[in-house]
Amino acid sequence: MSPSVKVMIVDDSATVRQVLSGLLNAEPDLTVIATASDPLFALEKMKRDWPDVIVLDVEMPRMDGITFMKKLMAEHPTPVVICSSLTEKGAQTTVQALAAGAMDVITKPQMGLKDFLSSAAKDVANAVRAAAKANMRRVAPSPSPAAVAPKYSADVVLPAPDQAMHQTTEKIVAIGTSTGGTQALEILLTTLPRTTPGLVIVQHMPERFTTAFAQRLDGLCQMEVREAQNGDRVIQGRVLIAPGGRHMVLKRNGAQYQVNVMDGPPVSRHKPSVDVLFRSAARSAGRNALGVIMTGMGDDGARGLKEMHDAGAMSVAQDEASCVVYGMPKEAVKLGAVDRSLPLEELSGAIMAFASGRR
Template structure:
């Protein structure tokens, strides 16, 4: 019989510990080995029980989740899935936790969403399974922007023309990511100069988190980063993050392009979905598009990236060694959607080089 994934729950709410334990124990391949009300108890239980994965509440008494996570990742690194409130403050704290090394996060189940508890449980279990096999990366939260490079000489002219006229012949970069993607996207963008072509990004994330994510990136990266509101004319030096409530796609209007948001049903269980963005790139931008698929669980984006490549776009996939979860890039690579595979450290440089070809 396969070994079960051993989970330790850390949450100051007895009710929440009970809800999470019931969901986790309902899976045949998982078991809750303990539940701790605070960080001090959790520390002792980790020593005694040696769990595979930890769920960690962001807000706790005595020692908050961030402080505990920071110590844990320095002294006894292990896969952690943060359980966060859907508030703005909760999203800021959660993004900080991902910088500190948490694999993933999930919002707390809410009473008003009782009808969707099965979907919540399914998402929770998927995240815990992915975390069990994830590659841990201790993040450097003090890193400063490395975006000191410039665009290749033979791409500057077309990019400048795009900036002035919206010329559809200019390049547009499309990026998709999921588990581990918040930090991967940050690292990618920190290698991108301020005068870059438009960049559109889908990161699987609840709607209460995407605005905070965009603000955090905007403060770290050379290009301007914003949460897309829809109907924005694509501009050079600007990164458009899909809001958590809608699909993002690009649409050609006259001599240029604009963003478009769709409230259509989820694709691959996600809204926003990477496939929706990549399909619009294939249909609207064709060989002037560049597609990038980064770390993530599942297969969202693989088929869309293949259609981009078939339409003449250059396509890149993050390699297994640098992924937190080698799911989405793997699926894309297996079906021939990835023309060039490289490490996250090299991704920005490779994409910048492709702008001039």
């Protein structure tokens, strides 16, 4: 039997520390070895017993979560799961933490905290398990089926795609990613010029955080980056990121592409879902599309990428060595959905080769 994942909880709320400790200790493969009310207390305790995963708040006294994250990643990279409140300020700070190397985000409300944490127990536990498997060498300066929600396919949002359309001069790139994706996308997007075909992206992220994430990237990239809104056009030099808590689908409107943002049940346990985006790209773009699946836990996007591949689209996966978590790309490769697997640093070259007509 494998040893338990050692967890430390760092949060200035005694309620959060108490409730999370009880929930995580109830899992047979997780053990909370310590809690701390701020990062300075945490650092003292970590000298005695270093955790495998840290569950971290971002707004705390004496030292904020961002400073703590940067210190950790520079000196002793350790997987971190952010547990943050759903506020605009908190969203901005949490996106900075993700950029600094955090693995995932669990959002906690301002009210009804105990009830929320109890209902989200499996989500927290699964996030900790996924973080424990992360390849921390790729961070820069598995859930039990019986314990998780029903896993729907893209059929619940979109029916299976019809025959793909003929190639035209309009091209789009569809990207899907999850754990480790916030850093990977920053590395990728900051290397792309304004002449890049329109990009549509699903990054697994809760509501409100995608707005701050898009704003951060927009300030770093040559391309325009925005959180997608219903009816937004997909055009050269623009990146549209699916809003947290909503699916995003690609639509053809005459000679143009646009996105629809829609509600619906989680697909592959995610909303937004990569499978939904990729299926819509298979139906609406066919050979005019490039599908890219990147670092992430689970298998969301694997079946959708296979549909894109079968519809004539090019398909690329981030390779294992450059992934923080080689889950989603691995499943796509196993399905025969991937034309090529490439290091993260070579994905921009593949996108620009596709843009120039080289397949």
